[in-house]
Amino acid sequence: MLESVLASGGLVLLRDSVEWEGRSLLKALIKKSVLCGEQVHILGCEVSEEEFRDGFDVSINSQLVYHDLFRDPLNWSKTGEALPEGALGALRAMYRRTDPGPVIIALDSLSWLLLHLPCTTLCQTLHTLSQQDTCSGDSSPVKRVCVLGLLHEELHGPGPMGALSSLAQTEVTLSGTASQTSAHILYRRPRQRPTHKIQWFSILPDFSVDLQGGPPLESQPHPDPDTPLVDPTTHLTFNLRLSKKEKEAKDSLTLPFQFSSEKQQALLCPGSGQATSHIFYEPDAYDDPDQEDPDDDLDI
Amino acid sequence: MFPELNNLLNTTPDRVEQGKLTLLCDAKTDGSFLVHHFLSFYLKANCKVCFVALIQSFSHYNIVGQKLGVSLTTARERGQLMFLEGLKSSVDVFFRAEEKPHPLQFLREANAGNLQPLYEFVREALQPMDKGEAAWRCPVLLVDDVSVLLSLGVGAVAVLDFIHYCRAAVCCELQGNMVVLAHDSGDAEDEENDILLNGLSHQSHLILRAEGLATGFCRDVHGQLRVLWRRPPQPTAQRDRSLIYQYKIQDKSVSFFARGLSPAVL
Numbered sequence: 298m299l300e301s302v303l304a305s306g307g308l309v310l311l312r313d314s315v316e317w318e319g320r321s322l323l324k325a326l327i328k329k330s331v332l333c334g335e336q337v338h339i340l341g342c343e344v345s346e347e348e349f350r351d352g353f354d355v356s357i358n359s360q361l362v363y364h365d366l367f368r369d370p371l372n373w374s375k376t377g378e379a380l381p382e383g384a385l386g387a388l389r390a391m392y393r394r395t396d397p398g399p400v401i402i403a404l405d406s407l408s409w410l411l412l413h414l415p416c417t418t419l420c421q422t423l424h425t426l427s428q429q430d431t432c433s434g435d436s437s438p439v440k441r442v443c444v445l446g447l448l449h450e451e452l453h454g455p456g457p458m459g460a461l462s463s464l465a466q467t468e469v470t471l472s473g474t475a476s477q478t479s480a481h482i483l484y485r486r487p488r489q490r491p492t493h494k495i496q497w498f499s500i501l502p503d504f505s506v507d508l509q510g511g512p513p514l515e516s517q518p519h520p521d522p523d524t525p526l527v528d529p530t531t532h533l534t535f536n537l538r539l540s541k542k543e544k545e546a547k548d549s550l551t552l553p554f555q556f557s558s559e560k561q562q563a564l565l566c567p568g569s570g571q572a573t574s575h576i577f578y579e580p581d582a583y584d585d586p587d588q589e590d591p592d593d594d595l596d597i
Numbered sequence: 598m599f600p601e602l603n604n605l606l607n608t609t610p611d612r613v614e615q616g617k618l619t620l621l622c623d624a625k626t627d628g629s630f631l632v633h634h635f636l637s638f639y640l641k642a643n644c645k646v647c648f649v650a651l652i653q654s655f656s657h658y659n660i661v662g663q664k665l666g667v668s669l670t671t672a673r674e675r676g677q678l679m680f681l682e683g684l685k686s687s688v689d690v691f692f693r694a695e696e697k698p699h700p701l702q703f704l705r706e707a708n709a710g711n712l713q714p715l716y717e718f719v720r721e722a723l724q725p726m727d728k729g730e731a732a733w734r735c736p737v738l739l740v741d742d743v744s745v746l747l748s749l750g751v752g753a754v755a756v757l758d759f760i761h762y763c764r765a766a767v768c769c770e771l772q773g774n775m776v777v778l779a780h781d782s783g784d785a786e787d788e789e790n791d792i793l794l795n796g797l798s799h800q801s802h803l804i805l806r807a808e809g810l811a812t813g814f815c816r817d818v819h820g821q822l823r824v825l826w827r828r829p830p831q832p833t834a835q836r837d838r839s840l841i842y843q844y845k846i847q848d849k850s851v852s853f854f855a856r857g858l859s860p861a862v863l
């Protein structure tokens with residue numbers, strides 16, 4: 298997973314949140330790059346250098362070039378120890394270096410830079426930084442540059458996030474379940490449709506990555522075999538089943554609107570001794586005794 | 598200091614972790630009981646405390662502190678407590694001669710300035726003195742609270758920079774601790790406050806979040822406390838990353854219990 302994230306170069310965004318922090322993955326990617334022999338420059342803004350280097354062994358620490366912007370980023374102490382020209386100067390100095398070979402520039406964090414620099418300036422600088430390998434016209438070896446930026450999702454609005462997304466070749470978004478972390482990786486290759494995959498992983502204490510197959514399966518809750526099954530049909534106050542006699546009586550019942558031949562005969566031939574029925578009507582004072590149909594004069 | 602909260606956080610005044618930033622936040626309820634807890638905790642742990650109190654007066658904290666077993670007056674007299682009473686000293690900004698920038702100098706400025714004078718005040722207060730002082734355990738900065746700075750005209754990024762510099766000085770250089778209270782505006786969409794709260798959350802090692810109950814006010818359960826451990830020293834720390842407890846505030850203590858298991862309903 299780590300190789301594929303760094304393979305295409307360009308800008309790689311590592312998006313984390315308060316609940317799923319991304320600095321451990323950033324350090325794991327840095328360790329992997331150092332072990333592959335690549336140069337790594339780190340611009341540290343959010344944690345101290347000691348805390349960042351904590352967990353790496355001496356061989357890896359000696360290979361890291363650390364630019365410390367944590368102790369005095371805004372030059373408040375005025376002792377001259379701060380990086381001159383601040384954050385923007387430090388970034389621009391990185392693409393003026395002339396060493397050959399592939400290089401990884403890790404920004405811890407891109408969120409800090411985005412809060413302190415105008416978005417357009419930062420995007421232009423990142424673009425220049427990550428596109429370095431295409432601009433060399435002479436015969437110098439192609440320098441593959443990969444800029445790895447840690448971005449805290451909740452701190453920025455959709456505008457800056459969208460701008461950085463459009464610049465990025467790869468985006469890794471961290472989330473997970475209660476016990477495991479997942480990385481949703483989105484690859485944007487030129488002239489190809491974006492692809493994405495989800496990788497479950499955990500980071501070991503020495504910052505190597507342990508890849509896992511999938512989310513841990515939740516164990517199905519088994520029904521407890523000890524509880525006796527109670528028959529709910531006992532002691533009911535109503536019948537659930539019919540006896541044979543009741544069934545016969547029910548089947549032989551004729552329904553009121555079912556027209557059988559016997560019923561037809563009974564209706565057509567009035568039975569003996571049955572008087573024809575009369576309707577007795579007492580008109581009210583308001584009733585109109587006129588039997589004429591008011592619609593007769595309509596010429597239909 | 599609430600002993601039950603110490604048990605939840607697995608700390609005692611004798612075993613104080615160093616170099617940590619603790620964020621206290623409250624949503625739909627009052628989280629100031631956490632500030633009183635940490636104030637009395639660190640005073641009992643024999644730490645040198647700088648308290649930037651912007652919300653209440655000194656006597657308020659003193660009265661509550663006495664219920665919890667610490668006397669702020671005594672601590673201030675013997676140099677253990679440096680207290681910046683925001684309510685009182687904000688008036689000094691206007692009526693004092695300007696020999697040195699006042700910690701609350703930003704109140705005078707027309708546009709949103711930075712909090713460098715306040716940082717210088719904190720740094721000077723917690724700087725270990727060489728001569729003739731009792732050895733305090735580690736310096737602690739307590740801020741109550743940072744959300745009010747937004748209301749006073751300071752930008753969210755300026756407040757984050759102030760906390761950044763304090764963290765560099767207090768947590769990293771002096772190996773002390775910081776405790777900061779911020780309010781969560783919740784549904785009222787306050788973008789600056791959200792940036793401040795999220796930015797602080799990312800910088801913190803421990804987040805204690807007091808929330809009101811979703812169902813409203815209750816006499817026996819005053820709220821819910823979420824505890825989130827971030828940035829553990831090892832990526833695979835064994836302790837639980839997150840806990841949720843409900844609590845009830847009494848006169849001199851706070852009792853914590855698992856959700857749904859309030860003594861009133863058992």
